[in-house]
Amino acid sequence: MSELRFDGRVAVITGAGHGLGRAHALSLAERGAKVVVNDLGGALDGTGASTGPAAEVVELITKNGGEAVASTDNVATPEGAKAIVQAALDSFGQVDIVINNAGILRDKSFGKMTVEEFDAVLAVHVRGSFLVSHAAFPYLKEQGYGRIVNTSSPAGLFGNFGQANYSTAKMGLVGLTKTLAIEGARAGIRANAIAPIAWTRMTEALLPAEFEAKFTPERVSTLVTYLAHESCETSGEVFSVGGGRIARVFVAEGPGWKQDDHTVEDIRDNWEAIMAEQPYLTPTTIGQQAGASMKAML
Template identity: 75%
Template sequence: MPELRFEGKVAIVTGAGHGLGRSHALLLAARGASVVVNDLGGTLEGAGASPAPAEEVVKLIADNGGRAVASTDDVTTPEGARAIVTTALDAFGAADILVNNAGILRDRSFGKMSVEEFDAVLAVHVRGAFLVTRAVFGHMKERGYGRIVNTSSPSGLFGNFGQANYATAKMGLVGLTKTLAIEGTRAGIKANAIAPLAWTRMTDALLPAELEARLTPGRVSALVAFLCHEECPVTGEVFSVGGGRVARVFVAEGPGWRKEDHTVEDIRDNWQAITAEQPYLTPTALGEQSGASLQAMLD
């Protein structure tokens, strides 16, 4: 089978100065893509800024014969998001791929979490992904092609202590991904999400040290590159990935139970049927889920 390459394609990777984003940018460039390496250069908590992280990744790509430009624009502002896309268009004439990876942490137990800590995390993860995607979406539609990969998290899919803000943001990206997939289909735009587990500066205080060598960012980037490729066969999907394992994660609805004008006691007495998991339905859009509910009314 031929190697999957990206010659002629232009990729934007946000949060690409460190960790997963850095790994994604390096791999896409090594496979022939021209890359916009976006990173504000701040701390893990989102403070400060520096051009050094993005410039370092650009230099690594150039030293290996690739093409890349640095962007230190802020994903959380409309102006910054537009500037990131403009950088791609000015440098390479197109923007075919977007990997929304930028993120920060403000971990704290729910009872102690401030409004500012909640808002700051959503601003980078959700608002940032929305703004950069909005800035590039029209261009992709005009060209009739696009690949978007959003970075969710197991914390968002399954919850995690001390991360109400982060988990909310990461599950929000799942909803964004599924809607982008629906709205982008006719224009040749595919959108998918990953829920990665990797050793990065975000996780080095959370994961056992002995796992560092096994949970490398590179073991996530291969999936990202595949989802960015023109051969990617899916859209609107979410994948758990890390340590060499890749798995589809899906939202399912059980067969349910129905009774016209049911009472509170009916709910209690039929709880086992209500919570049954088989046979399950995996809707790909609201209409499909609603259709199943309407059909149950007619049966």
């Protein structure tokens, strides 16, 4: 079987100074991609900044014979996002792959969460992924090729106590990914999202110690690397990934219950049918979903 290579490809990876982004950067660079290693270098809650983490990853890639440049720009500002993409253009002349990975945490139970804590988390994850993708989009479109990988989370897909801000952001990224997949399709742009689990500074205090050896960032980077490759034509999907396991996560709609003129009590009395899961649909566009509703009207 031939090796999946990235020679001639340029990847922008945000939040690549630590954890998952670092592993993605090393994986792509090892396979020949030129990489912009972006990282603000702040703390887990997004405060502070440092040039250290991005520079260290660039040094490691270079030492291993790869090509990389560091960017310490903030993904959450339009200027920062533009500068990240510009670094790819200035250093390597193009951009082919965008991996939106930068993230922060400001966990707090819902009643105690401040507006600032909510906004700060959405700014990095949602605004940041939008801005960096948006800055790269004209170049991807122009060249008729691109791969975008966004970083969602099981916390967004399924909910998690203390993470109203984070889970809102992470489910938001699913919507962004699906629409990017639709809007990018004709230009050869594929967009997917991962919902990872890995031992990093973000999770080391939460996961049992035995996870460290099994839930390595590298076991997430293999999927990210595949999704970033030109041979992967899949788009608009979300994958649960970690510890060696990979599974498609899909948004499904049940078969539904229908009665034209129904009362509130009819809904109560047919709740089981409304809640039924089988046979489900997995629409890939709003049109497909609307089609199902229209079919039910006939």
